[in-house]
Amino acid sequence: MSLLVTGSIGIDTVETPFGKRDDVIGGSAVYFAYASSFFTPVRLVGVVGEDAPKSLFNVFEGRDVDAGGLEVRKGSKTFRWHGSYLKDLNEAVTVEVDLNVLAERAPKIPANFLDSKYVFLANTHPALQQQMLASLTQPKLIVADTMNLWIQTQRDELVKLLSQIHGLVLNDGEARLLTGKKNLIEAGRDVLKLGPKFVVIKKGEHGSLLCSDRDTFVLPAFPADRVVDPTGAGDSFAGGMMGYLSTQGSFSPATIKRALAFGTVVASFTIADFSLAGLQAATREAIDERFSEFKRAMDF
Amino acid sequence: MSLLVTGSIGIDTVETPFGKRDDVIGGSAVYFAYASSFFTPVRLVGVVGEDAPKSLFNVFEGRDVDAGGLEVRKGSKTFRWHGSYLKDLNEAVTVEVDLNVLAERAPKIPANFLDSKYVFLANTHPALQQQMLASLTQPKLIVADTMNLWIQTQRDELVKLLSQIHGLVLNDGEARLLTGKKNLIEAGRDVLKLGPKFVVIKKGEHGSLLCSDRDTFVLPAFPADRVVDPTGAGDSFAGGMMGYLSTQGSFSPATIKRALAFGTVVASFTIADFSLAGLQAATREAIDERFSEFKRAMDF
Numbered sequence: 098m099s100l101l102v103t104g105s106i107g108i109d110t111v112e113t114p115f116g117k118r119d120d121v122i123g124g125s126a127v128y129f130a131y132a133s134s135f136f137t138p139v140r141l142v143g144v145v146g147e148d149a150p151k152s153l154f155n156v157f158e159g160r161d162v163d164a165g166g167l168e169v170r171k172g173s174k175t176f177r178w179h180g181s182y183l184k185d186l187n188e189a190v191t192v193e194v195d196l197n198v199l200a201e202r203a204p205k206i207p208a209n210f211l212d213s214k215y216v217f218l219a220n221t222h223p224a225l226q227q228q229m230l231a232s233l234t235q236p237k238l239i240v241a242d243t244m245n246l247w248i249q250t251q252r253d254e255l256v257k258l259l260s261q262i263h264g265l266v267l268n269d270g271e272a273r274l275l276t277g278k279k280n281l282i283e284a285g286r287d288v289l290k291l292g293p294k295f296v297v298i299k300k301g302e303h304g305s306l307l308c309s310d311r312d313t314f315v316l317p318a319f320p321a322d323r324v325v326d327p328t329g330a331g332d333s334f335a336g337g338m339m340g341y342l343s344t345q346g347s348f349s350p351a352t353i354k355r356a357l358a359f360g361t362v363v364a365s366f367t368i369a370d371f372s373l374a375g376l377q378a379a380t381r382e383a384i385d386e387r388f389s390e391f392k393r394a395m396d397f
Numbered sequence: 398m399s400l401l402v403t404g405s406i407g408i409d410t411v412e413t414p415f416g417k418r419d420d421v422i423g424g425s426a427v428y429f430a431y432a433s434s435f436f437t438p439v440r441l442v443g444v445v446g447e448d449a450p451k452s453l454f455n456v457f458e459g460r461d462v463d464a465g466g467l468e469v470r471k472g473s474k475t476f477r478w479h480g481s482y483l484k485d486l487n488e489a490v491t492v493e494v495d496l497n498v499l500a501e502r503a504p505k506i507p508a509n510f511l512d513s514k515y516v517f518l519a520n521t522h523p524a525l526q527q528q529m530l531a532s533l534t535q536p537k538l539i540v541a542d543t544m545n546l547w548i549q550t551q552r553d554e555l556v557k558l559l560s561q562i563h564g565l566v567l568n569d570g571e572a573r574l575l576t577g578k579k580n581l582i583e584a585g586r587d588v589l590k591l592g593p594k595f596v597v598i599k600k601g602e603h604g605s606l607l608c609s610d611r612d613t614f615v616l617p618a619f620p621a622d623r624v625v626d627p628t629g630a631g632d633s634f635a636g637g638m639m640g641y642l643s644t645q646g647s648f649s650p651a652t653i654k655r656a657l658a659f660g661t662v663v664a665s666f667t668i669a670d671f672s673l674a675g676l677q678a679a680t681r682e683a684i685d686e687r688f689s690e691f692k693r694a695m696d697f
Contacts, residue, residue: 316697322582397651
């Protein structure tokens with residue numbers, strides 16, 4: 098079942114204790130699309146400037162990703178982000194960010210993508226997220242991500258979005274900011290009151306938490322003794338989760354749990370190397386094997 | 398199989414967002430003894446001053462705790478701790494601490510306790526921990542706790558202790574301080590090089606991590622939407638863990654995993670109320686029921 102993702106596509110410069118990489122491929126939609134393509138065909142919608150490097154267009158070679166929704170906008174520049182994890186591997190410090198083309202109008206969803214049933218609205222302005230959502234004709238599962246910037250400056254639009262989606266994925270700091278609740282289970286339950294059927298709170302190295310009206314579920318991160326570059330871990334987690342959900346007919350608590358575990362496992366590949374190299378080294382077989390290992394480890 | 402615990406016994410004043418309690422029963426050995434007594438007979442060794450309140454001597458009424466090693470020292474005062482969780486429920490701020498009798502000589506282990514096979518050396522000066530250990534005649538499983546104070550000021554004695562024990566339990570900050578490693582799996586492995594066969598790193602609301610030469614295992618905390626008083630959670634965790642281990646013949650990775658899960662579940666009762674009230678409201682049946690619930694939740 099086709100999974101539509103729309104979000105940022107960018108050029109990153111990243112510094113971690115393991116080194117520095119200049120001008121590598123990044124962006125929430127890129128990590129998400131790559132991660133979810135291990136499970137299901139993916140439709141990518143995004144926009145870059147005419148300066149986008151050729152490597153960006155090759156990144157999905159051999160993957161089942163339809164980049165027909167990737168717009169190259171003349172006269173615009175690609176989104177750029179420079180982040181550092183030198184102080185704390187669990188939290189990026191933004192050294193520099195240039196929104197560039199992301200500050201302009203949203204990309205157009207191609208006509209042949211409008212029947213997508215599974216939709217992930219990666220982090221962007223909540224008004225744009227609603228706009229893109231409105232054009233879809235038969236969405237069955239809509240999940241969105243967001244960030245502190247929109248919680249602080251566009252709360253009304255974000256609250257409107259929340260009433261139109263099934264699931265929200267966000268990190269612990271964002272959940273606390275959105276609800277004013279320190280306890281993450283309380284925070285998750287408060288988000289549910291705004292509309293979503295389930296909320297997934299990402300806690301970085303501490304794993305993730307699922308809240309729905311039927312279930313509260315906590316899952317640790319996959320134990321990693323070597324975190325080279327955490328960039329894209331959250332998007333890969335969401336990609337693995339949504340990729341798996343897109344292959345399932347129902348969204349029972351058990352199915353969503355397994356989806357979280359797949360997300361956890363896929364993210365563990367991402368953080369093992371810079372940029373997309375960790376995901377590129379993965380295979381569906383390696384993911385399934387690590388999933389079994391994780392499941393076994395959690396069986397006490 | 399009898400489990401010996403020695404550690405602090407004290408009078409606490411605790412402030413949390415849920416209120417303040419003055420002069421309540423506390424101390425690492427008290428929480429540990431109560432928690433482990435759900436699983437096995439417990440032998441308690443500790444010392445208080447002649448000011449110890451009568452309620453302290455009633456606290457184990459109806460529990461299988463032999464307080465024959467509880468010394469009431471004339472002319473001495475009981476250990477007192479005043480802590481606040483008003484700023485952060487995950488980390489106590491010590492408002493005031495009076496070591497009192499804990500700064501004097503160690504309590505004596507009664508002759509009929511010297512054959513104890515299972516031993517937990519709760520947090521105290523590592524030289525005293527070694528001294529008490531030396532008098533035991535046939536220990537089979539020795540596990541110790543420690544704290545940042547000893548890591549910083551008594552590292553040599555602590556390293557000596559580590560070569561004489563099977564397991565170490567400590568929190569994440571202490572593990573990082575002891576090893577200089579930020580990554581907790583790396584930190585755990587470095588501790589193993591100092592002697593112990595296994596290390597359990599407690600991460601508060603984020604659960605726990607087990608490192609042994611055969612296994613790395615992460616476990617989330619039991620989801621709690623209402624944490625009233627986290628005092629004693631770590632000691633209750635250790636108590637549940639050691640209590641369960643004391644009933645098992647072997648210490649296979651699977652057994653230690655289950656022990657961690659029992660520790661997690663017992664601690665979840667402790668934090669639900671002030672002082673010992675949370676544990677006092679628990680029963681072995683309720684613990685087993687929550688253990689099954691936790692196991693089921695972790696099965697994805």
